[in-house]
Amino acid sequence: MEAASITETASAPPPARKVGDVLNAYALPLLLFGALLAQFIYDPTGTLENVKTGLSNGMVWALIALGYTLVYGIVELINFAHGEVFMIGAFVSLSLWQTFGVTEQTGLALIVVSIVAFLFLSMTASATLNVLIERAAYRPLRNAPKLAPLITAIGMSFILQNVGLLWRPTPDQVPDLIGSHSVYFTIFDVDVLHSDVFAVVITVPLLIGLLWFVGSTKYGKAMRATAQDPDAARLMGIDVDRTISLTFLLGGLMAGAAGLIYALYNLTVRFNMGFTAGLIAFTAAVMGGIGNLKGAVVGGLIIGVIQAVSDGGDFLGLPLGEAWTPAVVFGILILVMVFRPQGLFGEETREG
Amino acid sequence: MSAALASLRSGRDAITGLVPGWLFAAVLLAAAVVFPYLVGSGSFLDASTQTLAYVIMALGLNIVVGFAGLLDLGYVAFYAIGAFVIGWFGSQQFPDVNGGKGIHILASDRATFQPKLSGGKLDIAGIHINFFIVIFIAMAITAMWGVLLGAPTLRLRGDYLAIVTLAFGEIVPRVFENSTSGLFGIGSTDFSHGRQGITPIDKINLPWSHDLLYSDANLKPAYWVALGMVLFTIFVNRRLRDSRLGRAWIAVREDEVAAASMGINLVRTKLWAYAIGAAFGGFAGVFLGTYNNTVNVDQFEFGFSVFILAMVIVGGMGNIWGVIVGAVALSMMNRYGLPQLNNLSEPLGFDVTAISFGIFGFFLLIMMVLRPEGLIPSGRRRLEFHEAEIEGAEDTGAVGDMSQMYEVRR
Numbered sequence: 001m002e003a004a005s006i007t008e009t010a011s012a013p014p015p016a017r018k019v020g021d022v023l024n025a026y027a028l029p030l031l032l033f034g035a036l037l038a039q040f041i042y043d044p045t046g047t048l049e050n051v052k053t054g055l056s057n058g059m060v061w062a063l064i065a066l067g068y069t070l071v072y073g074i075v076e077l078i079n080f081a082h083g084e085v086f087m088i089g090a091f092v093s094l095s096l097w098q099t100f101g102v103t104e105q106t107g108l109a110l111i112v113v114s115i116v117a118f119l120f121l122s123m124t125a126s127a128t129l130n131v132l133i134e135r136a137a138y139r140p141l142r143n144a145p146k147l148a149p150l151i152t153a154i155g156m157s158f159i160l161q162n163v164g165l166l167w168r169p170t171p172d173q174v175p176d177l178i179g180s181h182s183v184y185f186t187i188f189d190v191d192v193l194h195s196d197v198f199a200v201v202i203t204v205p206l207l208i209g210l211l212w213f214v215g216s217t218k219y220g221k222a223m224r225a226t227a228q229d230p231d232a233a234r235l236m237g238i239d240v241d242r243t244i245s246l247t248f249l250l251g252g253l254m255a256g257a258a259g260l261i262y263a264l265y266n267l268t269v270r271f272n273m274g275f276t277a278g279l280i281a282f283t284a285a286v287m288g289g290i291g292n293l294k295g296a297v298v299g300g301l302i303i304g305v306i307q308a309v310s311d312g313g314d315f316l317g318l319p320l321g322e323a324w325t326p327a328v329v330f331g332i333l334i335l336v337m338v339f340r341p342q343g344l345f346g347e348e349t350r351e352g
Numbered sequence: 353m354s355a356a357l358a359s360l361r362s363g364r365d366a367i368t369g370l371v372p373g374w375l376f377a378a379v380l381l382a383a384a385v386v387f388p389y390l391v392g393s394g395s396f397l398d399a400s401t402q403t404l405a406y407v408i409m410a411l412g413l414n415i416v417v418g419f420a421g422l423l424d425l426g427y428v429a430f431y432a433i434g435a436f437v438i439g440w441f442g443s444q445q446f447p448d449v450n451g452g453k454g455i456h457i458l459a460s461d462r463a464t465f466q467p468k469l470s471g472g473k474l475d476i477a478g479i480h481i482n483f484f485i486v487i488f489i490a491m492a493i494t495a496m497w498g499v500l501l502g503a504p505t506l507r508l509r510g511d512y513l514a515i516v517t518l519a520f521g522e523i524v525p526r527v528f529e530n531s532t533s534g535l536f537g538i539g540s541t542d543f544s545h546g547r548q549g550i551t552p553i554d555k556i557n558l559p560w561s562h563d564l565l566y567s568d569a570n571l572k573p574a575y576w577v578a579l580g581m582v583l584f585t586i587f588v589n590r591r592l593r594d595s596r597l598g599r600a601w602i603a604v605r606e607d608e609v610a611a612a613s614m615g616i617n618l619v620r621t622k623l624w625a626y627a628i629g630a631a632f633g634g635f636a637g638v639f640l641g642t643y644n645n646t647v648n649v650d651q652f653e654f655g656f657s658v659f660i661l662a663m664v665i666v667g668g669m670g671n672i673w674g675v676i677v678g679a680v681a682l683s684m685m686n687r688y689g690l691p692q693l694n695n696l697s698e699p700l701g702f703d704v705t706a707i708s709f710g711i712f713g714f715f716l717l718i719m720m721v722l723r724p725e726g727l728i729p730s731g732r733r734r735l736e737f738h739e740a741e742i743e744g745a746e747d748t749g750a751v752g753d754m755s756q757m758y759e760v761r762r
Binding site: 072076077078136137140141144145146147148149150151152154155156157158159161162163165166275279282286323324326327330331333334337338341 | 423514516523526527530654713720721724
């Protein structure tokens with residue numbers, strides 16, 4: 001736990017807590033869980049189905065959320081352009097498939113090879129882009145008031161979104177390489193699709209790898225040190241600039257992977273997909289306690305489920321549905337930020 | 353302490369240096385008034401009228417961002433609310449009101465009845481209230497919403513505040529979009545016509561006249577109405593800036609803790625900023641609603657919030673004249689500059705107008721990196737942004753304590 005948190009605080013023994021405090025601290029998770037439970041009783045099969053979709057979809061949000069949480073943990077900046085980095089990752093993978101003419105008809109072995117190879121390439125592309133963004137837009141403003149890099153981040157986000165618009169002006173179909181919508185197996189009446197399995201199979205190793213990297217390597221230690229106190233880290237001989245670049249690199253890698261998974265999962269990409277995805281993933285990161293890597297993953301999964309349940313339409317008789325989902329997700333974002341700025345499970349963060 | 357006083361004084365000098373004397377102001381005003389006669393009633397006047405509405409919004413946002421230092425990324429929410437207020441009170445959106453006969457308060461003849469062939473008159477359904485009444489209704493409603501949306505954010509600072517306001521800016525249009533049969537599924541009244549939006553909207557008429565103030569062939573009066581609204585906004589802004597409340601805003605912006613310990617009520621000060629900023633968003637929203645003759649949720653995108661924010665930042669946060677210049681520059685660039693660029697880029701095979709927001713993004717980026725205080729900064733702001741250079745060495749590379757949005761002193 002400690003190792004996976006990028007902004008860990010000194011682990012003083014927790015003060016004795018009153019019942020009221022505990023209730024206060026867990027009110028929001030309990031509320032969310034209670035709502036899910038009620039919905040489950042209201043509509044068991046549909047809810048299970050939604051939870052399944054939400055969890056596999058949440059994998060993508062988790063990957064993007066990691067990028068936000070890593071960067072925020074280390075430079076306290078909302079990397080607004082991160083959603084666009086994800087979008088570019090998806091575009092790169094689609095372009096690679098198109099260039100090499102990989103389609104549904106290609107042999108299985110080649111498809112697998114192409115997915116693995118292009119996963120690597122789109123991750124690299126997104127990571128490079130993210131590092132460049134840091135260089136161009138954030139590094140010059142490292143000492144400026146906090147407002148300044150946030151505004152360049154927004155500017156960067158718009159620029160990239162329009163690059164995406166020039167690249168692919170209309171929504172593009174992605175070749176259905178993994179047979180996304182065919183059923184892999186059925187459990188408790190819930191059809192688990194190829195896409196669900198695919199998302200889990202690609203994401204889980206990446207998540208474990210990242211947690212290991214940040215928690216157990218020398219570079220990870222440097223990142224954590226920089227997050228805690230950049231000046232002290234510098235005094236200890238850590239190259240802070242390089243560590244920050246590394247952080248953006250890792251975030252970009254995850255976003256690139258998320259882009260490829262998203263493309264094969266939803267089979268359609270468009271230039272403005274990054275903006276919403278970015279906000280959803282940011283919600284996930286805040287939910288998990290910003291700076292907390294495991295929290296971001298859990299937050300991603302929770303947001304995925306919330307989104308799927310809301311998309312499902314009938315929530316305890318309330319007519320939600322896809323039109324309401326953004327409002328629901330943003331509403332939850334506001335609730336979390338206002339009442340639990342340290343995240344659902346997190347300790348106090350510097351914003352909190 | 354004395355250094356702080358000196359910076360205060362130099363900031364003041366810079367402001368007074370930029371504020372033109374009364375003669376200059378009078379000349380400028382006269383030029384603005386006769387402007388339509390110089391350019392005729394064509395598309396340039398149309399663009400100018402829109403620009404004036406954007407100036408109002410930029411000045412409103414300037415209160416929140418520039419004076420009080422609360423970064424608001426959801427300003428479009430108040431534009432939306434204002435526009436929907438004129439949509440509701442100046443169109444046939446609610447046909448069943450008053451038994452289908454509608455409500456008409458000082459509305460123009462065209463909004464009140466249709467002459468029948470047989471000679472009688474047929475009441476036009478819906479609520480039709482005079483524009484000059486609706487703008488004040490809208491200001492009251494948006495101010496109220498400014499307080500409601502601002503209240504939960506009071507504890508937040510910096511980035512979190514920005515994101516929460518952004519979320520509100522996204523939620524408000526979605527709520528309008530989905531309120532086609534009742535609000536949140538309650539009732540069955542159609543509040544918004546969904547994605548089609550509300551159209552047509554009543555045109556402006558003076559309260560004592562039954563005729564429309566302007567037509568497509570003669571846009572001059574619309575321009576003057578907008579100009580009047582801008583003058584009102586500038587007047588209020590200037591008076592506020594120099595008031596007790598305005599000084600409290602600046603104090604809160606520079607150091608919340610110090611301001612609070614000097615006896616400033618943070619809650620009230622911030623809520624006033626939200627309320628007044630929001631009110632001007634609604635004020636301009638009403639005008640744009642009727643001027644564009646449609647209220648449509650597609651107008652209320654995040655991009656628009658950033659467009660207005662870009663005006664404030666490019667012009668110079670906190671400086672009224674800077675913000676006006678920024679608003680005019682960006683609005684005109686959006687209308688004329690980009691299509692011009694388009695001619696250049698056409699051989700390259702892409703459409704610049706499609707990526708207008710990307711270009712604004714680019715401006716924001718360049719501006720922030722090269723001249724973060726804006727084209728015409730207030731003196732105080734310039735000091736804030738260049739403090740690192742002035743005090744330099746001692747905290748180079750500090751990513752450290754950024755929990756405060758503006759580090760003014762150290």
